[in-house]
Amino acid sequence: MKTRDHGAHGKHGTKKNPCLPCFPWFLLFFLLTATNLFAELKFPPPEFESGYKMPQTQNPIPRSLLLQYADVFVLAAALGVATWAIYKKRSRKWVIGTSVFSLLYFGFYREGCVCAIGSIQNVSLGLFNSSYALPLGVIAFFALPLVFALFFGRTFCAAVCPHGALQDLVLLKPINVPQWLEQGLGIIPFVYLGIAVLFAATGSAFIICEYDPFIPMFRLSGSTTALTIGASFLIVGVFIGRPYCRFLCPYGALLRISSLFSKWRVRITPDTCTQCTLCAESCPFGVIREPAAAPSNSRALAGTRKRFLWSLAVLPLLIALSAFAGNQFAHAAARMHPDVRLAEMHVKKQSGVDPARAPKDQIALARAEQASTELLARAATVQRRIQIGGWILGGWIGLVVGLKLLGVAAGKRRVEFEPERSGCFGCARCFLSCPQQRMKDGLGPVAVPTPIAASMGK
Secondary structure, three states: OOOOOOOOOOOOOOOOOOHHHHHHHHHHHHHHHHHHHHOOOOOOOOOOOOOOOOOOOOOOOOOOHHHHHHHHHHHHHHHHHHHHHHHHHHHHHHHHHHHHHHHHHHHHHOOOOOOOOHHHHHHHHHOOOOOOOOOOHHHHHHHHHHHHHHHHOOOHHHHHHHHHHHHHHOOOOOOOHHHHHHHOOOOOHHHHHHHHEEEEEHHOOOHHOOOOOOOHHHHHOHHHHHHHHHHHHHHOOOOOOHHHHHOOHHHHHHHHHHHHHHHHHEEEEOOOOOOOOOOHHOOOOOOOEEEOOOOHHHHHHHHHHHHHHHHHHHHHHHHHEEEHHHHHHHHHHHHHHHHHHHHHHOOOHHHOOOOOOOOOHHHHHHHHHOOOOHHHHHHHHHHHHHHHHHHHHHHHHHHHHHHHHHHHHHHEEEEOOOOOOOOOOOOOOOOOOOHHHHHOOOOOOOOOOOOHHHHHOO
């Protein structure tokens, strides 16, 4: 079994969005409950078989420098081809071809290692731990897709990420997710990103890698539980476009932020939009927005401004409350660090309670008793760092929720159908649904204006 280079592989309440304001509080409650559960389970490792070993968060054994350069070269080339296929060729077939290649190379050949998603953890650990050696390949896999996103949007998601490619290829009968649910679930990747950074930066765990749903499939090995989780994502992905990418992927959250500032964006029609709505019907991800004019009268404009100002006023309070909730989350999260967990067992044993049942716990505890002072000091330091990180994590979640509410309150003015800049995956399905693009390519009219028809290659 190969060693992993990076982290072990290494609306405001409206009629349309009635549940969105309640969603973040439910999410925080769920996280608090789940973290306590994980702490009681002592954060079990993923159930990989065939000699799988827990991720090494320090001093990983990297691939040879030449092979790292080869991986980076293939990544840069794939990003270039995907960008050319979307913006110059405007071809779904080229996007599919690049996706298949990326799936075979980065997925099954490289077994998901090295990958941009897991590199978040290594970069976080490297920033807060000077003794951690960050491999060159990990830095490149983390930075290159973000740099491309600043210029061209999410071309990495379009055809380079093996996780996205695998889900995109199984999408057969897409259904639309309600906008209010899409908005609510869209918060989860940012929450996951914050938690992953907190755990990695403090040396507690590399949770992205440990619970990746597709690595067992890429390695063609794993426990029944691990493979079932991955298969479940693919079964859902037959009907809901890219569920992992849209509602869980932490690196996708970073790409969304970068894409907001992209110099170029995907434009559906090569000329003037005729507002035929065919492109919106072809998009399985619900990111194509219809034209929205400015408020037609002063009363409507005043209402929009009032909602925006109220959302802006609530933002600091939302951040403060979320920061407090994050601090409470940190108390449970600290127990996931091995030093803190071991220190708790040591204290319990000193009090006459036998906390360890597993032989490995007994061995670790016996060793810790020989240097209990140092162990308790390390555990206290880790707890302080995680508590500070909990405040920051909670503030981050509050900021994300607040900005989303501001965006919903403010709305966006547009004169034609266009993909949402940060949400578009660049899959190129909408190109074949546009009558003007089809005329330009010498194709006939759209026979069936559905996502299935639009998914056919050019």
